[in-house]
Amino acid sequence: MFYSYLQSFNSQFNIMETGKRKAQPNDPSNGTKPPKFNPTWFYLILVGGLAFFLFSNRDKAGLKREISYTVFENYLSRGIIDNIVVYPMPTLSTLEAEIKKDSVEAIFGKMENFNSDKGAFITVKIPSITEFTKLTDKAKAEGKFSGAIAYKEQTKYWDVISLILPAVLIVFLFWLLNRKMMGSMGGNAGGIFGVGKSRAQIFNGKDDKNKITFKDVAGLAGAKQEVVEIVEFLKNPKKFTELGGKIPKGALLVGPPGTGKTLLAKAVAGEADVPFFSLSGSDFVEMFVGVGASRVRDLFRQAKDKSPCIIFIDEIDAVGRSRTGNARYGGNDERENTLNQLLTEMDGFGTNSGIIILAATNRADILDKALLRAGRFDRQIHVDLPDIQERKEIFQVHLRPLKIADSLDIDFLAKQTPGFSGADIANVCNEAALIAARHDKKTVDKQDFMDAVDRIVGGLEKKTKITTLHEKKSIAFHEAGHATISWKTQYANPLVKVTIVPRGSALGAAWYIPEERQLTNIDHIKDDLCATLGGRAAEEIFLGEISTGALSDLEQVTKRAYAMVAYYGMSKELENMSYYDSSGQSDYGFTKPYSEKTAELIDNEAKKIVAEQYERAKEILRQNAEGHNQLANLLIEKEVIFADDLEKIFGKRPWISRGDELMAMNENAEKEKEKQQSDKT
Numbered sequence: 161m162f163y164s165y166l167q168s169f170n171s172q173f174n175i176m177e178t179g180k181r182k183a184q185p186n187d188p189s190n191g192t193k194p195p196k197f198n199p200t201w202f203y204l205i206l207v208g209g210l211a212f213f214l215f216s217n218r219d220k221a222g223l224k225r226e227i228s229y230t231v232f233e234n235y236l237s238r239g240i241i242d243n244i245v246v247y248p249m250p251t252l253s254t255l256e257a258e259i260k261k262d263s264v265e266a267i268f269g270k271m272e273n274f275n276s277d278k279g280a281f282i283t284v285k286i287p288s289i290t291e292f293t294k295l296t297d298k299a300k301a302e303g304k305f306s307g308a309i310a311y312k313e314q315t316k317y318w319d320v321i322s323l324i325l326p327a328v329l330i331v332f333l334f335w336l337l338n339r340k341m342m343g344s345m346g347g348n349a350g351g352i353f354g355v356g357k358s359r360a361q362i363f364n365g366k367d368d369k370n371k372i373t374f375k376d377v378a379g380l381a382g383a384k385q386e387v388v389e390i391v392e393f394l395k396n397p398k399k400f401t402e403l404g405g406k407i408p409k410g411a412l413l414v415g416p417p418g419t420g421k422t423l424l425a426k427a428v429a430g431e432a433d434v435p436f437f438s439l440s441g442s443d444f445v446e447m448f449v450g451v452g453a454s455r456v457r458d459l460f461r462q463a464k465d466k467s468p469c470i471i472f473i474d475e476i477d478a479v480g481r482s483r484t485g486n487a488r489y490g491g492n493d494e495r496e497n498t499l500n501q502l503l504t505e506m507d508g509f510g511t512n513s514g515i516i517i518l519a520a521t522n523r524a525d526i527l528d529k530a531l532l533r534a535g536r537f538d539r540q541i542h543v544d545l546p547d548i549q550e551r552k553e554i555f556q557v558h559l560r561p562l563k564i565a566d567s568l569d570i571d572f573l574a575k576q577t578p579g580f581s582g583a584d585i586a587n588v589c590n591e592a593a594l595i596a597a598r599h600d601k602k603t604v605d606k607q608d609f610m611d612a613v614d615r616i617v618g619g620l621e622k623k624t625k626i627t628t629l630h631e632k633k634s635i636a637f638h639e640a641g642h643a644t645i646s647w648k649t650q651y652a653n654p655l656v657k658v659t660i661v662p663r664g665s666a667l668g669a670a671w672y673i674p675e676e677r678q679l680t681n682i683d684h685i686k687d688d689l690c691a692t693l694g695g696r697a698a699e700e701i702f703l704g705e706i707s708t709g710a711l712s713d714l715e716q717v718t719k720r721a722y723a724m725v726a727y728y729g730m731s732k733e734l735e736n737m738s739y740y741d742s743s744g745q746s747d748y749g750f751t752k753p754y755s756e757k758t759a760e761l762i763d764n765e766a767k768k769i770v771a772e773q774y775e776r777a778k779e780i781l782r783q784n785a786e787g788h789n790q791l792a793n794l795l796i797e798k799e800v801i802f803a804d805d806l807e808k809i810f811g812k813r814p815w816i817s818r819g820d821e822l823m824a825m826n827e828n829a830e831k832e833k834e835k836q837q838s839d840k841t
Contacts, residue, residue, distance in 0.1 A: 223268055224280075224282070226282070235282070236296070238304070239305065242307045244256070244257045245257075247313070248289060253288070254284065255292070258279055258307070259282065261279075371426075372423065372426045372427045373427055377423055378553035379420070380543060380546075386539065390428060390516055393516075408539050409506060412518075412541065413425065413519065414521060415543030417581070419582055420583075421543050424543065426438075428470060429470045432470070437472065439473060441478030441479040442478040445478065452497060453500070453501035455498075456501040463515050464515065467514035467515050468514030472519070473518075473519040475520065477526055479498050480499055480519075481526055482526055499528060499531070507535055545580075546585075551580065551585060554586075555573050555574060555589070559589060562593055564605075565606070568605060584616070589612075595611050595612055614663070617671070619663050627662070634699065635709065636793075637699060637703055639658050639795060641697055641781060642655075643655050643670060644698075644784055644791060645694035645780050652687040653673055653688070654673050657671040657801070659800045660799050661799050686769075693713065693770075693774045695713055698792075721770050722762065725766050726739045727739065731762075731769075732765075733765050739752075741753075790809050791809055
């Protein structure tokens with residue numbers, strides 16, 4: 161084993177030497193850097209030295225053996241003892257006697273490597289000095305002992321070491337464990353004694369070179385207006401306190417993921433130039449009982465020392481969940497104790513202390529009511545998905561570091577990304593840059609952004625996936641059915657692109673631009689249902705068979721039909737009745753808020769709505785059978801078609817899209833604003 165280890169060590173050494181020799185011509189400094197100090201080697205050497213010091217039986221003074229007092233009397237009477245050294249002790253004294261050289265082999269046996277210059281010794285525990293003196297005097301009188309007797313004080317090194325060494329080892333292990341726990345806790349000071357300390361990251365607004373301001377936050381115009389007052393209070397609190405006003409203690413940012421809640425909170429801190437405490441709701445919760453409450457206390461203690469400041473708690477639902485659902489855990493639940501302490505601290509510090517709490521969540525419906533009451537989180541700021549104008553502003557921010565083509569239309573990108581959050585748009589820009597680099601382009605153009613949107617929404621293309629001619633025809637007629645009906649109905653989402661190339665888990669896909677409506681009426685929903693059922697209807701009419709490809713379409717249609725009847729009250733049999741529970745409590749219940757007869761009525765009404773729209777889809781396809789077949793054949797040939805192809809077959813769509821209408825309204829508003837400013841000038 162040692163030989164194999166030595167060989168592996170030599171091979172590694174040779175490899176390092178070879179690398180060093182090869183690196184020298186290019187960089188003379190290569191290979192000359194001293195190795196980094198690794199404290200693990202120091203620990204191993206220290207433990208190994210202590211173990212050798214404790215357990216080594218090798219004696220540098222020569223041979224040594226401990227014998228009984230009776231055997232010592234025998235050796236003394238035989239005349240083989242030379243010199244004796246006595247170590248007197250209050251309880252039990254010991255002596256060390258040297259064996260004559262000619263008698264060593266008789267006592268210790270034959271030894272080849274024995275060094276006679278070091279001598280051989282025996283150690284004996286004697287009952288008393290008086291008894292030992294009588295024994296030696298008798299041996300001298302008989303001529304059996306003629307050596308010298310010396311009395312020395314013995315130093316108890318081993319006794320001292322045996323007392324000190326365990327304590328040293330315990331302290332060392334305790335220190336090592338403390339360092340490990342500090343590393344696992346992100347380097348908090350105090351180690352295991354700092355478990356209850358706050359784990360918040362502190363950003364100093366005045367000294368932070370990379371601070372974020374409102375200029376870095378595109379869109380979110382409504383949310384910005386609500387937090388401007390918080391910034392003004394932190395900059396000039398006397399403006400409010402002199403009039404007796406009280407600034408809100410807390411503001412809760414509510415919205416879907418990726419809409420910029422955390423970014424907005426950082427911008428508030430950057431604008432106000434105050435310290436910013438940032439942490440997550442899960443940082444309070446720990447496996448140790450009482451740690452969460454302790455961290456809350458320590459967080460607010462630090463905040464009071466640095467006021468005015470901002471405390472930002474991201475994903476506060478991790479600790480602020482409603483306590484009514486945790487009754488089964490009893491009163492000792494760690495999360496509940498942490499929430500209780502947070503409620504106490506938020507309502508405990510002074511009104512004008514300059515501490516403002518911002519929190520973010522996308523699940524405000526599950527938060528505890530006591531957390532949302534006035535005096536704690538006074539305001540709920542809704543950070544919604546950006547509209548078309550806000551998406552344009554977000555694109556302008558994320559396009560700054562990219563080398564884009566001069567012909568790129570940002571308005572077009574904003575129209576092609578409805579329902580995208582700020583994080584989604586940032587991902588689109590990054591993905592477009594990667595696609596352009598993959599194709600060795602010098603700039604990022606429109607096609608790269610379209611491919612990035614397709615990649616994010618639909619998944620990666622699988623051109624190598626094998627499909628038969630019959631399957632390809634079925635997919636083409638199915639997708640052409642969707643495209644035809646969406647083009648021929650007023651409120652259905654307008655088509656952008658259709659493909660029969662497998663993408664992700666789908667065998668075919670169609671891209672539409674959803675209308676950004678604030679309100680949806682019954683005609684909007686019916687047109688969407690009709691367009692969604694167009695694929696199944698096209699299979700039945702033109703192929704004479706139906707397939708499993710409409711699974712996702714049928715799922716969407718069924719859910720929307722039941723929502724029309726049970727939630728929106730859009731059924732003639734159940735007008736103005738809604739069984740929707742906004743609190744979410746019905747999701748966990750075992751009973752429905754309506755009778756079995758009403759449930760049967762809901763089923764019948766939903767089936768009637770789906771059947772009506774399915775017949776309507778088939779009627780539209782029969783009226784446009786020629787155009788549908790041209791579109792399907794074109795799709796089989798090209799595999800990808802766009803809105804321009806539909807215009808050539810069916811003509812221009814007569815209805816103006818909602819996105820174009822909103823963009824025109826925003827452009828007119830900007831022109832009117834510029835005109836007013838020029839008139840003032």
